[in-house]
Amino acid sequence: MRKGDVIVLEHLPAAVAYAAGGGRRELDGPLGSAFDIAERDTRFGQKTWEMAESELARRTLETAFGKVPHDIGTPDVVFAGDLQCQCTASGYAMRSEDVPFAGLYGACSTMAESAALAACLVDGGFAACAAAMASSHFCAAERQFRTPLGYGAKRTPTAQWTVTGAGAVVLASGRGPRVRAVQFGRVRDLGVFDASNMGAAMAPAAAETLVRYFDATGETPDAFDAVYTGDLGAVGSNLLGSLLELEGVRLQNHRDCGLEIYGRTAPGSGASGAGCSAAVLCGHILPMLARGEMRRVLFLATGALMSQTTSLQGESIPGVAHLVEFCSEEAMACS
Amino acid sequence: MRKGDVIVLEHLPAAVAYAAGGGRRELDGPLGSAFDIAERDTRFGQKTWEMAESELARRTLETAFGKVPHDIGTPDVVFAGDLQCQCTASGYAMRSEDVPFAGLYGACSTMAESAALAACLVDGGFAACAAAMASSHFCAAERQFRTPLGYGAKRTPTAQWTVTGAGAVVLASGRGPRVRAVQFGRVRDLGVFDASNMGAAMAPAAAETLVRYFDATGETPDAFDAVYTGDLGAVGSNLLGSLLELEGVRLQNHRDCGLEIYGRTAPGSGASGAGCSAAVLCGHILPMLARGEMRRVLFLATGALMSQTTSLQGESIPGVAHLVEFCSEEAMACS
Numbered sequence: 001m002r003k004g005d006v007i008v009l010e011h012l013p014a015a016v017a018y019a020a021g022g023g024r025r026e027l028d029g030p031l032g033s034a035f036d037i038a039e040r041d042t043r044f045g046q047k048t049w050e051m052a053e054s055e056l057a058r059r060t061l062e063t064a065f066g067k068v069p070h071d072i073g074t075p076d077v078v079f080a081g082d083l084q085c086q087c088t089a090s091g092y093a094m095r096s097e098d099v100p101f102a103g104l105y106g107a108c109s110t111m112a113e114s115a116a117l118a119a120c121l122v123d124g125g126f127a128a129c130a131a132a133m134a135s136s137h138f139c140a141a142e143r144q145f146r147t148p149l150g151y152g153a154k155r156t157p158t159a160q161w162t163v164t165g166a167g168a169v170v171l172a173s174g175r176g177p178r179v180r181a182v183q184f185g186r187v188r189d190l191g192v193f194d195a196s197n198m199g200a201a202m203a204p205a206a207a208e209t210l211v212r213y214f215d216a217t218g219e220t221p222d223a224f225d226a227v228y229t230g231d232l233g234a235v236g237s238n239l240l241g242s243l244l245e246l247e248g249v250r251l252q253n254h255r256d257c258g259l260e261i262y263g264r265t266a267p268g269s270g271a272s273g274a275g276c277s278a279a280v281l282c283g284h285i286l287p288m289l290a291r292g293e294m295r296r297v298l299f300l301a302t303g304a305l306m307s308q309t310t311s312l313q314g315e316s317i318p319g320v321a322h323l324v325e326f327c328s329e330e331a332m333a334c335s
Numbered sequence: 336m337r338k339g340d341v342i343v344l345e346h347l348p349a350a351v352a353y354a355a356g357g358g359r360r361e362l363d364g365p366l367g368s369a370f371d372i373a374e375r376d377t378r379f380g381q382k383t384w385e386m387a388e389s390e391l392a393r394r395t396l397e398t399a400f401g402k403v404p405h406d407i408g409t410p411d412v413v414f415a416g417d418l419q420c421q422c423t424a425s426g427y428a429m430r431s432e433d434v435p436f437a438g439l440y441g442a443c444s445t446m447a448e449s450a451a452l453a454a455c456l457v458d459g460g461f462a463a464c465a466a467a468m469a470s471s472h473f474c475a476a477e478r479q480f481r482t483p484l485g486y487g488a489k490r491t492p493t494a495q496w497t498v499t500g501a502g503a504v505v506l507a508s509g510r511g512p513r514v515r516a517v518q519f520g521r522v523r524d525l526g527v528f529d530a531s532n533m534g535a536a537m538a539p540a541a542a543e544t545l546v547r548y549f550d551a552t553g554e555t556p557d558a559f560d561a562v563y564t565g566d567l568g569a570v571g572s573n574l575l576g577s578l579l580e581l582e583g584v585r586l587q588n589h590r591d592c593g594l595e596i597y598g599r600t601a602p603g604s605g606a607s608g609a610g611c612s613a614a615v616l617c618g619h620i621l622p623m624l625a626r627g628e629m630r631r632v633l634f635l636a637t638g639a640l641m642s643q644t645t646s647l648q649g650e651s652i653p654g655v656a657h658l659v660e661f662c663s664e665e666a667m668a669c670s
Contacts, residue, residue: 002461002462048648050648051650076337077519083421084642085421085479085644086442086640086641086642086645087640088640088641088642088644088645091653092640092645092650095522095523095524100340100518100520101519101520102441102448102519103441103448104439105440116437117437121455124460125336126342126455127337144421186429187426187429187436189430305421305422305438306421307420307421307423309385309419309420310385315427320436320438322437
């Protein structure tokens, strides 16, 4: 059923398995214990940063697959994406998986986009079981979007640190936290030109998606234990608060994956990257929902849709934010 | 209903509107009259090749939107992708459309991927109306994947010419050619390393998807007026024939969008690009189905999932092929 932009699901697919992978900096952060893949070699045994990310994605996906209850079987489709040009981290990871694959590009919004599509396909009976994944790697992303690390470029205070991480979730009919609703975001561009301030570029899209969600559903922010944004960081989170206030929405229980993953050790404005919200979702949020420590959560991953080329060409940065509403099994039973 | 990897749709969403856009070379080809956007300025009024593609995509999408019958209304979601790094042609095109947007990366397989997802969302009632789009631009693609045009690099005989083109289709309940089934492909990599021979890199994925389709459905190739592949070109089409022969499948009615779009004027091995199969689908195949000149068609778009970075790093090229089965309204009535 649709309510405005919100797709309310009928069968509430369950997150029957999930896994998170991270690199050294992520393991040393406050969510360190959340990671299934705890590898201190940032190259993950590979020759290049790009293949390192691909290997991390592959291992994370296989770890999630390994947790799927036996009666559910192999996923019918995997939705995945990453930040590399031509999404090669995901494409190359899928070489070793004999499973249908649909590649996505949503920048740092990918985890919500992939989970939303997987949820729709399972809910509609198009797949008995579908997986969603997103990944990023600091060293690969720096040279994709800014400069190779070897250049030693200075970082500005608004810059965010791309997470070396991945998250994968498998949705099916079964036990686990449920997906109640999903919402695809609209592209918003308020004229931010600074590729080192992506929080500012993405905040308008996040505000737009949230306002539309609350308007369409009649829900209020206090119905949720937490409203997680993907990776707005400190700058973007402040802007989101201001933008929502203009719309009369007060978000008391806002958390940002980009501020949670490194905690006080965060460089600059916090963390970012498609793997940031993916790892926090699969390593932290879903386990809390499974343990009943939270009952209802909005998960809103935000993406900045520029490239190095468009930045060099002087274009502004469009943003998008997709939303997935999760609830615990207990909360589903009461609703 | 699933049959193997094939998702058989229940309500058979209709292609209620579609449009194709092309550049000068495309207009001069044998399908020249198929294009709704007939612009001879390859820059489409923009300063850069990247923004030229974005403008072409935007105009093509808006032309398709303009053809949607009034009782159907605005699409609830647009699925779109392109070949540019970080899919900026689509992302920037969507800045001016106030419609939810889910970005895809499937390389040249994007049109089948986007149409498949749009079809599932409409069939499942998650969207009353959904659009699918893909685009490419020769000049933008050359510098993304090989070298900037100004370098004057020589082309090999196996190289394909990236189409400057776009196609957009709007699916909904209504009148028009129907989507009967969709199938997401599996990634296949048989160790082709030559980025100037993408037909060879993609043929194994195309063969795999087709064999799985025929096995799962019990259909035979002669049940179709045509089996269209996206852009295998001459080299890839020959390889597809050989690979299918090994599996006991004879494809008498195979056509390749990469050979149709330029006809005898094709440079090298034929055409390629996400916009190739998109423009041929929306400007040629769907109109033929609508006029009853064909009754059943398999549309199989093929993608090579490498990047310039992975090519320079010495990686082989993974391929993927997604499938969409279309039929005319008359064929649907008889089935």
